Amino acid sequence: MGCVSKYGLLTINFFVLAFGLCVIGVSAAILHQNTIYGVLLSNLFYSVPLIILLSGIFLTCLGVLGCLGAIKEHPVLLKLYAAVITVILIVTMTAGITMLVFTANTSSFLVRGMTNVFNEYGEEDKEYITHDLDIFQQTVSDGRLSDLEKN
Structure with missing residues (x-):
């Protein structure tokens, strides 16, 4: 493995590792925070932050694997x-x-929910639900989306 490819792979995987850690942090914060959007969305959408958290863990592991493979120049890794x-x-x-194929189904699913x-x-x-929708409607009609963080 040449010097340029070794350090290039190491640099790319360092950024993958850092991105994976950022994704873990953001998705953990979303899962921890209890917002009014929980009422507005169906239970299926609660799995999205969890899937993103698992993706972040996977990216972190992938970054470590790539960094170790580049540093050690181990062919199996x-x-x-x-x-x-x-x-x-x-x-x-x-x-x-x-x-792309199921775009219409996704839209109708959101409308039904x-x-x-x-x-x-x-x-x-x-x-x-009534309380949270009242807060949401008041905030959106006033044009102050930053107020959602206060409630």
Whole structure:
């Protein structure tokens, strides 16, 4: 392995490692913070920060694997790293194509979820939904989205 490719791979994987740690921090903060958006979204969307957290952990491990492979110049680690990158490329392309194909279904799913939330507005056993929607509507109508952080 040449000097340029070794240090180039090390630099790239250092940034992958740093990005993975940032993703872990942000998704952990989102999971920890209890916001009013939890009422507005269905339970399926609670899995998104969890999936992002797992992706951050995976990216961190991938960055460590790439850094170790570059530093030690270990062929097995470098081949494993290349295989993982290939799998990520295939999965990413598959996810992109799937999103293009099912765009209409995603939109209708979001509309159904929000319709269900608004249908529960004003019900006595769902006072938390009424309260959170009132705060959300007041904040959005005033144009002060920064106020959402205060509530």
